[in-house]
Amino acid sequence: MSIDDKVRSIVKEFKAYVPGKSKEEIARNYGIDPERIIKLGSNENPWGCSPKIEEKLINEVSNLHQYPQPINPELMDEISKFTKIPVENIIVGGDGADEVIDNIMRILIDEGDEVIIPIPTFTQYAISAKIHGANIKWAKFDEENGFKLDVESVLNNITEKTKAIFLCTPNNPTGNVIPTEDIKKIVESTDALVMIDHAYIEYSKEEYDLTSWALKYDNVLILRTFSKVFGLAGQRVGYGVTSKKVVDYMMRIKPIFSLTRASQVSAITALLDKEFFEKCLKEGIESREEIYNGLKKFKQLEVYPTEANYMLVKVKNGMNSSEFCEALLKKGVIVRDCYSFEGLEPYYFRVSIGTSEENERFLKIMSEIVE
Structure with a gap:
């Protein structure tokens, strides 16, 4: 009897969780300098933790x-x-x-x-x-x-x-x-x-x-x-x-x-x-508005209002979400392809807040891909 015969049937039904991609993974797969990669896929705080x-x-x-x-x-x-x-x-x-x-x-x-x-x-x-x-x-x-x-x-x-x-x-x-x-x-x-x-x-x-x-x-x-x-x-x-x-x-x-x-x-x-907390919160909300307003300019995208540190975006330029996210990865940008979320069509991705520099680079790369 193999281990397959002993594993619970409910476990066999599960698909592995799909986490956001890491900088190390993208650097390895696409030969990109890790310092040039923008990670906006995991809803993290781009300013890190308290020093x-x-x-x-x-x-x-x-x-x-x-x-x-x-x-x-x-x-x-x-x-x-x-x-x-x-x-x-x-x-x-x-x-x-x-x-x-x-x-x-x-x-x-x-x-x-x-x-x-x-x-x-x-x-x-x-x-x-x-x-x-x-x-x-x-x-x-x-x-x-x-x-x-x-x-x-x-x-x-x-x-x-x-x-x-x-x-x-x-x-x-x-x-x-x-x-x-x-x-x-x-x-x-x-x-x-x-x-x-x-x-x-x-x-x-x-x-x-x-x-x-x-x-x-x-x-x-x-x-x-x-x-x-x-x-x-x-x-x-x-x-x-x-x-x-x-x-x-x-x-x-x-x-x-x-x-x-x-x-x-x-x-x-x-x-x-508390000072660092308030700084991150203030700059996080500012970053969210910066990305939201930048993405709203693209007619080929639908950007949804948000109260979090990320936003949902629907691709409407003929590409599905996996194709779109792959194009971003090749340019060193990590966002979250939402194809694995139950109840969503395969045209959505999620983008997290970044620093002002990261946001500027991200929006520039987005213009290259969208248009």
């Missing part, structure tokens, strides 16, 4: 032979101050928000339970739900209506078997927020856990931040991350904000030491360096 983190990490090296604290009180306290949420309502994950997603599926899902996911959206929701035995009920962000959430497509899928509903706002990859009244309608229509993914909420207007709802509703869990504006995508720190009861259940099955000493120190320092 104060380097010194803190160096000081932490002598402690790396010791296990980290399962719950770091300083980190919990700083997250609490940042979110204005009590420590007892916060759970931190060591693989970004992905760990929180996976852990909530582990405590909720029995074989045959249902999870509602509007598409197109972040692909990890479906992967985690399916591997734990859930049946996926697909709702939709309406393409013909600017990818506005079709609320009825969510409500009509709610049954007694519904255990969780995922709502990404701002949504990845479309960049738009879900109106608060629509989320309220969903939350109050069910006792299923509504997962509101706020990975990019810092880039949005304050009125769209629903983190406080975790204290208002027992069936709400807010997902947050350090991977975006804090510039710590490489340290994999995410957290959930929810009821104390849900936190208690998740702590029973959470990997105890998933958050490393290095990631804890990095996250604490990032939260304390």
